[in-house]
Amino acid sequence: MQADKVWRIGVAGLGTVGAGLVKFIQERPDFAPGRARVEIVGVAARSRSRPRPVDISAYPWFDDPVALAKSPEVDVFVELVGGSDGTAKVAVETALAAGKAVVTANKALLAEHGLQLARAAEASGAPLLFEAAVMGGTPAVKMLREGLVGDDVDSVAGILNGTCNFILSEMERSGRSFAEVLAEAQRLGYAEADPTMDVGGFDAAHKVTLLAALAFGGAPNFAAAEVEGIDQVELIDLRLAHELGYRIKLIASATREEGGASVRVNPALVPLDHPLAQAGGSLNALFIEGRRIGRIFLQGPGAGAGPTAAAVAADIADVISGASRPVFQDRAERLSPLPPVDPHHRAGRAFIRLLVRDRPGVIAAVSEALAKAGVSIDSFLQRPVEDTGLVPIVLTTQPASEDAVRDAVDHIEALDAVVERPRMIRIART
């Protein structure tokens, strides 16, 4: 920390987070450790005139983020443009090549190009920090990158996408369908016009890819993540799961395995009294399991101007502290992408919902189909339904290989009395 140095910040991207950061620095210019001096020396965004909750007229304007990244006036380049490629990537590469510290909230960029960018950062000796990329203002990245290096982390699992968590909570609370709640979330600005990144599970997959790299000491390997979103979750699944003592959450998880890592995002049933089931609305929550430390639980807001800008500011403070660490846990030259593990050996419990014609012998046939696949039933629930002649049945399985469960679902689907492909949702290991 050089006592009298002024740290000159360039902010590219003035959406919610960028405007929040500018506002924070205006209110608290002394936020950095030891009150190091921080000044905004340039801003860039798509439109200069768009109304913003903060006055930016005092700052030099750049039409092009890349020009800002290149400016000799800038010590720390803050990238809040977004997107895994295009301008954001070029601007970050430009800043790193010029030896400037980069702070970003861009999970897609880091999850998809993390190794390449870590190489660029370490080649020029520039820090590349991304606290705001995961869990907004809740410092999960710092916890894994720095706080837990005195352990070997075996797994992380949690809720990393606030939009999906809001939609699932709201479906359950209001009894409305996925489509209705999504439309409302879009009206309220909680979901994007194109919601695919969120509801398709990709945003959570980017985030857990980064956490896996930090936790297990590899490079991010987004391509190897298995991703399933919440767009197929129906209200009836939430209701039946609840009757069985569970809540459905979009769970992002990463587990260290022999020879690699299993990184995945999928809807999963969590027991109602579990902390992840109790994290409602747009909260994020994360369990970290270490060999020596045991279990740590962390919960907080996953998005929003204040929290996310706070994470960016914390990274700026880290740059000012002069800390020199590899971007991930080891030097980029020694990192390789965490290889995925063969999913065929994985085991777990499952929730299976089917719709059958109400006729004698159906339950026996379903049980037989499961037995044929070597899957045992843990609980079974049949609800009386009026008129339609169709009965929803839901069951949970005992632990079985995922292949066996898929076989069982195939066998059940082939039954005469079963009118649609059964819906399978995993039960989270807790």
Next chain:
Amino acid sequence: MQADKVWRIGVAGLGTVGAGLVKFIQERPDFAPGRARVEIVGVAARSRSRPRPVDISAYPWFDDPVALAKSPEVDVFVELVGGSDGTAKVAVETALAAGKAVVTANKALLAEHGLQLARAAEASGAPLLFEAAVMGGTPAVKMLREGLVGDDVDSVAGILNGTCNFILSEMERSGRSFAEVLAEAQRLGYAEADPTMDVGGFDAAHKVTLLAALAFGGAPNFAAAEVEGIDQVELIDLRLAHELGYRIKLIASATREEGGASVRVNPALVPLDHPLAQAGGSLNALFIEGRRIGRIFLQGPGAGAGPTAAAVAADIADVISGASRPVFQDRAERLSPLPPVDPHHRAGRAFIRLLVRDRPGVIAAVSEALAKAGVSIDSFLQRPVEDTGLVPIVLTTQPASEDAVRDAVDHIEALDAVVERPRMIRIART
């Protein structure tokens, strides 16, 4: 981070944590960022020959921790001797004066002499780190010192003493008295032979004093903390609180107030469905409330060889990263101890338990005594009791000033039918 430097560690104190640290470094000498080289170059403890779960024969032995702190062979001095004064303090002062980085788990030392030691550290440019002092392996210190500098933290509150949490959980579970459970905890090694530091609330007060300093930007001011332990908590309090929907926990809290901070440790009632009520056994848990970020919740193991040694190792990694930050949030020259706020204006709800003679008019007299003090009743519970002619009554109040509640307790005690001083326990603000 100098690539080829070997970081030479001296470890003073080889109890649970010290032995755990030595074992960890033996198993994972590459734990530091970028695999910087770490070597233990000296150990000190009271007895060289005492049996330990780790082989220390390869390390140079020092009878005197101060001599180890002074050794020119040592880059990082790890102080695990303990105690707020005496050898630990002299050794830390010696190391800092020599410009050596110090890593310590000593909450008493930092809470009572933090400002003086911060001055010494900053004068010589040596880092002084203490992650292991609070919440064991759960990085609460790093979170407040670094992760949340992009916000203004208004309060922290949680469970910071695992021994007390174990005793209260075990009293409730087993229906045994405080004295019985304490004796068992001592037999099992969960509680010290002299349990005052833990059950008297002082250990939690040291810890929350440090968190308050980090959260609010002052120097630790242990002398200003209000401390009440769990030694007066009776089984009947746990039971009656449970009937009213609460669990009793030892809550350590710090709140930023106009002109200072309120820092206190006391038993308090927490609603059964609250995360702090659900943190059982020896778990630690902490809520952090920031103006912009909102609420963050952090939970994990608060003690034990593995977790606490992991926190020490994380601090060693921080030293290696070369980060330069003030010991607390601002340079020591600008810090002053956080002044306590006048407790007379504080308000809150309370649980009051009394034992009365079973005679007509008692309840009216109690209600009147409360009314005279300006305190309103929220709920009231009277349990039938056999034989003795004495009836326990428990009530909760609406929010009232703590002075008014104390007055009410005085008035109640003065009643003829009341046979002992009523027991008052605060209800936590949640």
